[in-house]
Amino acid sequence: MNKSIKIFAPATVANLSCGFDVLGCCLDTVGDEMIISLTSNPEVKITKIDGANLPLETHKNVAGVAVEALLKAYKKEIGVTIEIYKKIKAGSGIGSSAASSAGAVWAVNYLLDSPFSSQELIAFAMEGEKLASGNAHADNVAPALLGGFTLVRSYKPLDVIKLNTPKDLMITVIHPQIEVKTSDSRSVIKHNVSLQQAIQQWGNVGGLVAGLFTEDYELIGRSLEDVIIEPLRSILIPEFTAVKEAALSSGALGCGISGSGPSIFALSKGDKTATLVADAIRNVYSKTGLKFDIHISKINNDGIKIIEV
Template identity: 50%
Template sequence: MAVGIKVFAPASVANVACGYDVLGFALEEPGDEIVITKVDKKGLRITKITGGKLPYDPLKNTAGFAALKVLEHLEYDGGLEMEIHKKMPFGSGLGSSAASAVAGAMAVNEVLNKPLTKQELLPFAVLGEQIADGAYHADNVAPSLLGGMVLIRDTQTLDFHKVYIPDGLYVVVIHPHIEILTKDSRGILKTEVSLADHIKQSANLAGLMLGMQNSNFELIKNSLEDIIIEPQRAHLIPHFYDIKNAALTNGALGCSISGAGPSIFALCDSTIIAENVAIQMEKVLLDQKISCTIYKSRINNEGAILC
């Protein structure tokens, strides 16, 4: 009996407040798992999906499409079977489709003895995620694949740069149990911004990068502000500003929407602060009888791994 290989790809937080579509970081959990097995019958087939309803047609599935693109590039015409195990919620703002695409691309590469590097897998994973939301962007895919915090300087060429992570930085993510599809959340955004807002947002992104590089938590705190995207999406998330206020008043460096939402992230500079922030953010939703899940972790520097 053929033995498959298993790859885990983690969830990610995209945008990081002031870096819409150009910045993201990986979490330690949750994530998705893909199992790939070589078989005699030619072609790629998805044989099992757990954790949610997804298409079995590889051309319509983020993991399957990313895998097909890798196989096409490698000119591989053998047989493969894929299992997809969703370990994270759909429409959560945690890069669910990106994690599947990353795991799919990496899994076929692993089963074929790693002819491509992680960096070389990036464009195939981005194409896989595009199946889900119709947009070509790497702010979830890149950190899920490569780990750490990643700046995408240019999306079309996928010119990415890893950002230094200061010691002592912790992440709290709260996921209210509602679903917001990325394509819907992107659809409400204005296509133009004022010059004043552009200047302010650019300064915040530059300040965040300098703060990370220099381990300057005060600069990070002052820069974690989104004045363009967050105000347009906040109404989609029940009690968003109450949750954000709970995080900030209890010591978080910053708090904003994770990707398209409804998940909300907070960055903290100690485990004690992170624990308290998590309790207070959760309390806001529980008081409103809204169920949720809390994730606490460091920024995951490994990204996708062979299990």
């Protein structure tokens, strides 16, 4: 047995302001590359990691843990080797661990002739997220696996819905070269919110989902508001308020924290506006002395892609 595949495992933006742990979308221009092979030796081995200082030990690596969860359910002795070429920096807030987890289980499932459904793959990939952050959330792995925008309607039982992607929607992401660990970012979150905050947040989630399906860009923009998480997490991100103001002033529909940060995302209608937004937020960060990356992307409606079989 020597079946092998090379894939593109995309970056993702989770939460999308109002949808903490339930909403996410998939990027097209940034992601990891992985080579996954089936072998006759019944063990999961991480044989190479390029671009990041991550553990090769299977039980310490999110891709290894996710694949082991899949193989446990598969109930046949199969060996897997994994090479990871990291393009998404750890702690960036654009789904670095999710790309590895989702990419690995997607590729193994493909090589095994797809014995598992998309919902089952999400559950396996969530085991990698649990290792990375202590919480088995699906808002990054779901859009990586399904593409486009996704909504986690329920965790128990797991129920993930793929949403519509308006054709002119673009996303701009700035990634400051600082690390905000998901575990640290979660530690600042309050466990209780007021009924008034909850009502406002529910309305925004419903508005955003409705805006995506009706392709009402103004409704999408009005709904990109987070009254619960952003006020607490934004203090961890240098110049967050200035970046948000610059993005909105340049025509962005809305702007918020990508995942747990420090990346900041902005949704726009059309690539021209997305580029103006990129220029505006670049101007803000150029004055900070911090290194940063900026990505402009359409929404990737396919998710993980095959590079070579």
